[in-house]
Amino acid sequence: MASFETITPVDGSVLLVRERPTAREVDAALSRAANGFRAWRDWSLERRIELLERAVAAFVGDKEAIAEEITRQIGRPIAYSGGEVNGFEARARTMLRLAPEALSPHVPPAIDGFERDIQRAPLGIVAVLAPWNYPFLAAVNAVMPALAAGNVVVLKHSDQTPLAAERMDQAFRYAGLPDGVFQYLHIDHDQVAEMIADPRVAYVCFTGSVTGGHAVQRALARSFTSAGLELGGKDPAYVREDANIDYAIANIAEGIFFNSGQSCCGIERVYVHERHFNTVVDGLVAYAEQLKLGDPRDHSTTLGPMVKTSAANSVRDQINKALAQGARSLVDARKFAADTGRTAYLAPQIIINCDHSMSIMSEETFGPVAGVMAVRSDREAVRLMNDSRYGLTASIWTSDRDAARAIGDQLETGTVFMNRCDYLDPELAWTGVKDSGRGATLSRLGFDYLTRPKSYHFKLSV
Secondary structure, three states: OEEEEEOOOOOEEEEEEEOOOOOOHHHHHHHHHHHHHHOOOOOHHHHHHHHHHHHHHHHHHHHHHHHHHHHHHOOOOOHHHHHHHHHHHHHHHHHHHHHHHHOOOOOOOOOEEEEEEEEEEEEEEEEEEEEEOOOOOHHHHHHHHHHOOOOOEEEEEEOOOHHHHHHHHHHHHOOOOOOOOEOOOOOOOOHHHHHHOOOEEEEEEEOHHHHHHHHHHHHHHOOOOOOEEOOOOOEEEEOOOOOOHHHHHHHHHHHHHHHOOOOOOOOOEEEHHHHHHHHHHHHHHHHHHOOOOOOOOOOOOOEEEOOOOOHHHHHHHHHHHHHOOOOOEOOOOOOOOOOOOOOOOOOEEEEEEOOOOOOHHHHOOOOOOOEEEOOHHHHHHHHHHHHOEEEEEEEEOOHHHHHHHHHHHOOOOOHHHHHOOOOOOOOOOOEEEEEEEEEEEOOHHHHHHHHEEEEEEEEEOO
C-alpha cells in the first residue's frame, strides 16, 4: 500500500506518515457518501444546523492542540495559529446563521388555482479539495454550507496538512454526524482526478493554484459536473495622496508578511502616490526589519518559515531575477540569521525600481515579499492594478469613500477593499475573476453554488 510523508518546515524532519487508500477504499467511500446523502437530505434544516453547531463547539474546544498542529505542519508562528480556529468558528457560525434565509424557497406572485415555488435542492456528493496555507479557513468555506444545504462531503486535504482533515472528522464524529455524510481521503493527484470524474460526485470545490485548477477542469472535461475554483492572486494595494499614511503602512505591511506571505489574498504589489513613495517604502522596510524570523514554536517569533524549502527557493529565484533586471532590494537579509539561503526560513523583502516586465510584479510570489512602484494618478494606479492575469482582491487606501467606490468600479477583481486588506468577511461573497477562478463561497450567495433550483408548479383543481 502506498504512503506519503509530511515534512515539517520547522526543522525539515518527518512529521508524520499516512497511508493512501486503495481504489477499492475510495469506491467504498463514495458509496457510503451516496447512501448517506439519501438520508441526510431528508433531515430538516433545523436538525442539520443543530448537529453542525455541536460539531463547531467540539472543534473549538480543541483550540490549543489544533493551533500547535497548524504550526508543526506549515510553520505559522504559534502566536498566530490559534486565530485560525477563531476564524473557523466565525465563518462556520455565520454560514449556519445565513442558511435558513439562503435556502428558503422563492414564491412568485400568486395565481388563482396554482401553487408555485422554487426550492433550493442539494446537489449530492460535494468533493472539497483544500489547501495547506489556511487549512481550516479554506475548507470551512465549502464544507459547512455544503452540509447545511443537505449535501454530503468528501474532503481531500493537502498532503502537508492531513491533520486538518482528521481534526474536522473528529469534530463531526463527536457531534454524531450520520455515516457517510462527512469523510476525508488522503489520496494523491491521480486518485483525485479519478474521484472527481466519478459520476457520483455532483460538485467540486477546489482551492489552490491555477495549474491545479486546470487539472480539475481536465478531470471533469467528459462530464457535466461543475466546479468552483478559488485560484491564485497577485493582489495590489494603492495608497492615494489623501491616505492616512501611517495606518496604511502598518496594515499593508501585515498584508504582505503575515503567514510568511502565503495567502491567496495577501498584498504582493503596492502602488503609492509619488508624494508619499519614500515615506511608504521606508515604513514598509522598517516593519520588515522588526520582524523576528525563527522557530515558529517560540511565542516571540513573528515570521515563521515558508511551507517548504522549495517554496522559499522559488521566491528567492523570483527576487534574484528582479534584481538582475535592475530592481533593488531594501531589506538586508543578513540581519535575519535564520535565513541561511538553504532552508524554508526566508527573510522578508521589499523591492523597488521594479516594473511589470518583472515576474515579481506579474506572477504570484506567495512569499514575504512585495514590489513597490510610484504612481502619479488614480488612472495610472487603475491601469497597473488591472495589468494582471489575476483578479482576487484589491485594496485602496484613502480618506475619500466616493473616490474608492469610483476606482473600485474600474477594477477587475472579486473584492474591493478600502482601508483594509487580506481579509474575508463571511457575509460577503468570496470570488475572483480572470485566473483567480470562478464561482463564489461564503455569504448567502455561496449556497447558490452548492444547491440547484427545483421548481414546483401545481394546478390545484382539475
